[in-house]
Amino acid sequence: SEPMAGAIGVGIDVHEPIGSMIIDVGGGTSEIAVIALSGIVNGATSIRIGGDKMDDAIIQYLKKNYNLLVGERTAEEIKMQIGSASPLDEEIEMDIKGRDLVAAIPKTVKVSSVEIREAISDPINSITDALLLSLERMPPEVASDILDRGIILTGGGALLRGFDKRFRDETNLPVHVAEDPLTCVVRGTGKILENLNSYRKVIY
Structure with missing residues (x-):
C-alpha cells in the first residue's frame, strides 16, 4: 500500500511494535493508515479525493465566479502558488x-489565496473528516504512540500550504510533512525491492 511504502520511504522502522500514522495525499486518492509490526x-x-479534485474545484470556481476557463495545468499551478488549507x-x-x-477571448483576472482556499475547501474538508474518522477507530493501544509521534504527511498533497497546520488544529496532534513528500512512496518501494527478505511480512 502507498502509506506502507511511504512510511518505509520516510525512514520509519515498520517492524517495530510502535504505531505510526501516515496520510498519503496523492492525485486521485488519499490514504490514511496506522502502521506497526509490519x-x-x-x-x-x-x-x-486528492490533488486532482482540488484542481477541478479551482477550475469550477473560476468558471462560476469569473467566467474564466483554465486548464488542469493552470489550476494545479494556482493551487501550488496561492492554494492553502488554512489561513496564511x-x-x-x-x-x-x-x-x-x-x-471567447483571452483575459487575465486577479485572484486571492482566500478565494482559492474557499474553492478547495470541500476536498480539504473530506480529507480532514477521513482523518478524524480514522483517529476515532484507532485501537487505544496505538493512540498513545500517535500522541507521541504525531502524524506524517506524504504525497504531492503534502506540499499544499497549511495542510499540516489544518490537521494540527483539527486533531491537536503533532503533524510533520515528510522530507521530499513526492518521492516517499517511490523511495519506500525501492527499499522493499532491495530487501525483499526483511520486508516479506509487509508484502504478504
Whole structure:
C-alpha cells in the first residue's frame, strides 16, 4: 500500500511494535493508515479525493465566479502558488490567464489565496473528516504512540500550504510533512525491492 511504502520511504522502522500514522495525499486518492509490526492496524482508510479534485474545484470556481476557463495545468499551478488549507499569515494574490467564457477571448483576472482556499475547501474538508474518522477507530493501544509521534504527511498533497497546520488544529496532534513528500512512496518501494527478505511480512 502507498502509506506502507511511504512510511518505509520516510525512514520509519515498520517492524517495530510502535504505531505510526501516515496520510498519503496523492492525485486521485488519499490514504490514511496506522502502521506497526509490519502491518496496517485496523485497515487503511482510502477516499477517492486528492490533488486532482482540488484542481477541478479551482477550475469550477473560476468558471462560476469569473467566467474564466483554465486548464488542469493552470489550476494545479494556482493551487501550488496561492492554494492553502488554512489561513496564511499574509494572504497573497495571483494574476490568472484564461479564456473568457462569454467573449471567447483571452483575459487575465486577479485572484486571492482566500478565494482559492474557499474553492478547495470541500476536498480539504473530506480529507480532514477521513482523518478524524480514522483517529476515532484507532485501537487505544496505538493512540498513545500517535500522541507521541504525531502524524506524517506524504504525497504531492503534502506540499499544499497549511495542510499540516489544518490537521494540527483539527486533531491537536503533532503533524510533520515528510522530507521530499513526492518521492516517499517511490523511495519506500525501492527499499522493499532491495530487501525483499526483511520486508516479506509487509508484502504478504
